[in-house]
Amino acid sequence: MKVGILTGGGDCPGLNAVLRAFVLRGVEKHGFEVLGLADGWKGLVAGRARPLTPADVRDLVPVGGTVLGTSRTNLYKKPEDADGARAQWKTLGLDALVAVGGEDTLGVANRLSQEGYRVVGVPKTIDNDLNATDYTFGFDSAVNVAMECVDRVRTTAASHHRTIVIEVMGRHAGWIAAHVGIASGAHATLLPEYPADVERVCETVRRRKASGAGYSLVVVAEGVELPAGAAAGEGKPLDAFGHVRLGGVGEDLAARIEKATGAETRSVVLGHVQRGGSPSAFDRVLGSRFGFAAADLVAAGGFGQMVSLRGTEVVAVPLASGVAALKTVDKALYDVVQGLEG
Numbered sequence: 001m002k003v004g005i006l007t008g009g010g011d012c013p014g015l016n017a018v019l020r021a022f023v024l025r026g027v028e029k030h031g032f033e034v035l036g037l038a039d040g041w042k043g044l045v046a047g048r049a050r051p052l053t054p055a056d057v058r059d060l061v062p063v064g065g066t067v068l069g070t071s072r073t074n075l076y077k078k079p080e081d082a083d084g085a086r087a088q089w090k091t092l093g094l095d096a097l098v099a100v101g102g103e104d105t106l107g108v109a110n111r112l113s114q115e116g117y118r119v120v121g122v123p124k125t126i127d128n129d130l131n132a133t134d135y136t137f138g139f140d141s142a143v144n145v146a147m148e149c150v151d152r153v154r155t156t157a158a159s160h161h162r163t164i165v166i167e168v169m170g171r172h173a174g175w176i177a178a179h180v181g182i183a184s185g186a187h188a189t190l191l192p193e194y195p196a197d198v199e200r201v202c203e204t205v206r207r208r209k210a211s212g213a214g215y216s217l218v219v220v221a222e223g224v225e226l227p228a229g230a231a232a233g234e235g236k237p238l239d240a241f242g243h244v245r246l247g248g249v250g251e252d253l254a255a256r257i258e259k260a261t262g263a264e265t266r267s268v269v270l271g272h273v274q275r276g277g278s279p280s281a282f283d284r285v286l287g288s289r290f291g292f293a294a295a296d297l298v299a300a301g302g303f304g305q306m307v308s309l310r311g312t313e314v315v316a317v318p319l320a321s322g323v324a325a326l327k328t329v330d331k332a333l334y335d336v337v338q339g340l341e342g
Helices: 015-028 041-046 079-092 103-114 139-160 175-184 198-211 249-261 271-275 281-299 331-339
Strands: 002-007 033-037 049-052 096-101 119-123 163-168 188-190 216-221 265-269 305-310 313-318
Touching: 002 015, 002 041, 015 033, 015 096, 015 281, 041 079, 096 103, 096 281, 103 119, 119 281, 139 163, 139 175, 139 216, 139 271, 139 281, 163 175, 163 249, 175 188, 175 216, 175 331, 188 198, 198 216, 198 249, 216 249, 249 265, 281 305, 281 313
Parallel strands: 002 033, 002 096, 096 119, 119 305, 163 216, 163 265, 188 216
Antiparallel strands: 033 049, 305 313
């Protein structure tokens, strides 16, 4: 069986662990011939593929990013791209395809599956916002990187008696911000799922200033929309899936805090540093388990499905369920975030 595999959307730690496990299991156990498609769905459109053997992937587990490259390509934005992908599927002689990606990449995979193509999905996003799986690889690495950055910022904030706003990733779901806020002991945390109470943040800063603490740390997800201000991403360019390129809420919030409280305030945008570098042990293991399970799912003919973590077990669920809705931060966790502030 000739099986293609691609990585789409934003890169994140753990992608290469998936590729390694899929190739090792697929070739050595199931006898697959594996083709790695370059740069996500763009590689299928252009027919850019190369063989992947166990020797090519065996040492990849600690390597960040993706050796296949990635892109935010939407096959269904242009009819000629979808037609090109269908034609290249035949030209490459693919019997099946494994798509490793988030909401957008797996959304395309689901549409191809509905057209009758034999597709299996592997969920990937550092935002941890994919439905039908408890965790996605990349999330743990991003949280640990961001937490370490906040820990480092704490010492300079305390030394200079400043308030520092740390902007982390999270477009519609604030999982990273919530976990970083709790793990780093931030004094205030804002998530995109819940209204941003800027006055509550300012009151925390005033209270800490009056108590002699002298500094405050505020974590904010990039997708948070501040009241009476421009919507996040307004006027910014869109990607192929119609998403705005976010960023800037941290600076805006810092200016508001300084004006309202008189506390010297700075902002730090962590940006892509959160998804770069080597994966955590958790993400290496989860990515490996997902790649291993995806190979078995292809061999068993479980097409139109994706692998998923449910509790401690890796199971198969319909691709459609994975992209049906975003998984956002629930009220119970948000109560913990707010209850530990101040």
